[in-house]
Amino acid sequence: MSLWLVLAVNSVTLGGLLFLLSAGFSLIFGLMRIPNLTHGSFFMLGAYLAASLIQAGLGFWTAALLSGLLVGAFGGVIERLLLRRLAGAELAQVLVTLGLSFMVADVCLKVWTGDPIRIATPPALTGTARVAGLTFPIYRLAISVIAVAFALALWALLDRTRLGAMIRAGVDDPAMARVAGIRVSRLFTIVFCLGAWLAGFAGVIGGPILSVYPGLDQEMLPLALVVVILGGSGSLLGSLVGSLVVGFLYNFGQAMFPELAYVVLFLPMLLVLVVRPHGLFGRQPV
Amino acid sequence: MRYLALAAALLLLGTLPLWAGGIYYVNIASQILFYAVFALAINVLVGYAGLVTLGHAGLFGIAAYTGAQLLNGGHGHAAIAVGALAATLAAAALFAVLALRGTGIGFVMITLAIGQIVWGVAYRWISLTNGDNGVSISGRPSPLGLSLASPASFYWATLGVFLVAIASMAVFVASPFGASVRGTRDQPRRMAALGYHVWLIRFLAFLLSGFWTGVAGLLYLYYNQFVSPQAVSLTASAEALLMVISGGSATLLGPVAGAALVVIMKSVASAYIERWNFVLGAIFVAIVIFVPEGMVPGAVRLGSRALALGRPRVPAALPAADGEARR
Numbered sequence: 001m002s003l004w005l006v007l008a009v010n011s012v013t014l015g016g017l018l019f020l021l022s023a024g025f026s027l028i029f030g031l032m033r034i035p036n037l038t039h040g041s042f043f044m045l046g047a048y049l050a051a052s053l054i055q056a057g058l059g060f061w062t063a064a065l066l067s068g069l070l071v072g073a074f075g076g077v078i079e080r081l082l083l084r085r086l087a088g089a090e091l092a093q094v095l096v097t098l099g100l101s102f103m104v105a106d107v108c109l110k111v112w113t114g115d116p117i118r119i120a121t122p123p124a125l126t127g128t129a130r131v132a133g134l135t136f137p138i139y140r141l142a143i144s145v146i147a148v149a150f151a152l153a154l155w156a157l158l159d160r161t162r163l164g165a166m167i168r169a170g171v172d173d174p175a176m177a178r179v180a181g182i183r184v185s186r187l188f189t190i191v192f193c194l195g196a197w198l199a200g201f202a203g204v205i206g207g208p209i210l211s212v213y214p215g216l217d218q219e220m221l222p223l224a225l226v227v228v229i230l231g232g233s234g235s236l237l238g239s240l241v242g243s244l245v246v247g248f249l250y251n252f253g254q255a256m257f258p259e260l261a262y263v264v265l266f267l268p269m270l271l272v273l274v275v276r277p278h279g280l281f282g283r284q285p286v
Numbered sequence: 287m288r289y290l291a292l293a294a295a296l297l298l299l300g301t302l303p304l305w306a307g308g309i310y311y312v313n314i315a316s317q318i319l320f321y322a323v324f325a326l327a328i329n330v331l332v333g334y335a336g337l338v339t340l341g342h343a344g345l346f347g348i349a350a351y352t353g354a355q356l357l358n359g360g361h362g363h364a365a366i367a368v369g370a371l372a373a374t375l376a377a378a379a380l381f382a383v384l385a386l387r388g389t390g391i392g393f394v395m396i397t398l399a400i401g402q403i404v405w406g407v408a409y410r411w412i413s414l415t416n417g418d419n420g421v422s423i424s425g426r427p428s429p430l431g432l433s434l435a436s437p438a439s440f441y442w443a444t445l446g447v448f449l450v451a452i453a454s455m456a457v458f459v460a461s462p463f464g465a466s467v468r469g470t471r472d473q474p475r476r477m478a479a480l481g482y483h484v485w486l487i488r489f490l491a492f493l494l495s496g497f498w499t500g501v502a503g504l505l506y507l508y509y510n511q512f513v514s515p516q517a518v519s520l521t522a523s524a525e526a527l528l529m530v531i532s533g534g535s536a537t538l539l540g541p542v543a544g545a546a547l548v549v550i551m552k553s554v555a556s557a558y559i560e561r562w563n564f565v566l567g568a569i570f571v572a573i574v575i576f577v578p579e580g581m582v583p584g585a586v587r588l589g590s591r592a593l594a595l596g597r598p599r600v601p602a603a604l605p606a607a608d609g610e611a612r613r
Binding site for chain 1: 332338340384387388390391392394395396398399400402403405406407410411412413414519520521524527528531561563564566567568569570571573574575
């Protein structure tokens with residue numbers, strides 16, 4: 001019985017991490033129509049940078065904040081220097097982002113070597129909590145809380161602020177948004193930085209449970225893709241629901257069919273593609 | 287002139303093991319040929335149907351793994367070829383049904399996700415695929431009693447398959463089916479309005495692509511006598527895509543030139559630098575920025591620009607829209 005509960009907690013934790021990762025991916029895809037295949041690299045890069053910053057003596061949360069910002073700035077540079085020139089050219093965007101992800105992976109391998117690095121759990125959150133007679137690791141609960149806080153903050157940003165209204169306008173109809181005086185190209189940069197920052201931050205807070213190792217990027221990217229295919233692109237709610245579904249399937253799949261955990265992920269994607277090809281919460285493309 | 291060039295190319299290719307000066311070069315040539323078959327297969331989708339796939343290494347791997355399992359199960363070589371290709375075609379049909387729910391970026395993402403799932407199976411389903419250690423086979427087959435053990439004989443067999451593949455591509459491009467595939471790429475709505483079944487045309491193109499991918503996968507298995515999850519990875523899919531794009535998609539010879547470029551770069555680069563992945567990524571970025579239409583059409587464009595320097599300026603047509611460049 002308690003095994004299932006532990007699995008459920010782990011699933012929510014992974015779902016929370018995936019939400020942070022895929023919300024940015026989904027926003028970038030929804031607004032800019034860019035399939036950002038460097039997103040997994042942002043996640044991995046964030047974790048590696050934080051590991052180095054912590055080794056240099058910074059605290060966990062400072063390091064998380066700082067490396068998230070660094071990854072966000074890196075994303076901004078990519079957007080400004082490369083993706084900007086390729087507006088509308090899907091194939092070129094796929095190639096450039098994929099090429100960049102290979103380059104980032106190789107640089108990481110050179111700098112941080114091939115050994116897995118485990119980021120230490122922040123001291124305040126080590127240990128376990130007893131709730132209703134069951135013990136839970138505090139850190140995993142904390143990740144879930146952080147993910148919920150981010151989901152609320154993102155929702156408030158998109159739904160309640162002027163910037164959010166401009167982003168939504170850009171998602172709906174970029175040409176009309178431009179005519180209305182919104183600087184859509186600046187929005188692109190903001191959203192891309194935001195997405196990269198979220199991914200990098202997710203990598204850091206995922207560090208204590210996943211550790212960071214070469215290939216982490218290519219492991220996380222398909223998970224984000226499945227989330228977006230499930231939830232529909234450009235939808236925050238879709239990312240949240242999709243992340244939780246993927247988190248549960250992945251953990252329970254791994255526990256019950258350890259050799260087939262990846263295939264279990266495939267099933268809901270198959271179902272959604274057949275029934276609702278634009279995702280559970282995505283809108284029919286015009 | 288064209289026939290003369292073709293005859294010269296055939297002569298050169300056919301006699302390659304006699305003048306290449308070493309087993310090493312013959313083996314490189316064999317690799318170029320079966321990767322060229324793979325690139326030609328991907329070109330059907332990427333170039334002619336306008337559907338960018340990042341999951342074809344999955345199909346490639348399914349062919350190789352099925353072939354290896356059948357071979358280790360003691361089956362004959364005909365059964366292996368038929369079984370592996372049938373499995374690949376079945377997988378291609380399933381992939382196509384799923385991936386064709388989306389077009390454009392949706393198609394890319396779905397194929398990427400499916401490809402990674404196949405990778406996950408190859409890597410994790412240890413009882414079936416032996417996980418990271420891969421599956422080895424003992425010795426190359428001898429179809430029709432011909433031994434393929436020596437590099438030269440394997441090269442000739444691969445050359446034969448390659449020639450059939452490229453001839454079938456030439457027939458495909460010139461056929462009404464090829465024209466309808468290009469039609470669904472350029473004007474899907476008009477094609478639908480004209481009464482063509484756009485989905486079915488794309489589906490059949492996917493199967494054609496899957497078939498030759500399977501053939502390439504089998505050749506890969508026979509060449510290496512080993513297959514591991516590395517052959518199924520996203521990097522492998524991306525490399526194959528790079529062959530198509532770098533050579534020039536939707537051209538007949540572009541993917542072949544691209545395969546040669548990537549294989550040679552990889553062998554040369556790996557002799558001098560250990561960072562092949564970095565180079566691969568850098569080439570992607572460079573190609574997109576400098577020669578977005580690929581090397582073969584790009585060379586045609588740059589060449590014609592150089593020729594045009596001496597002549598009075600006329601507005602140049604885009605090479606991609608030119609019938610000659612496509613062929």
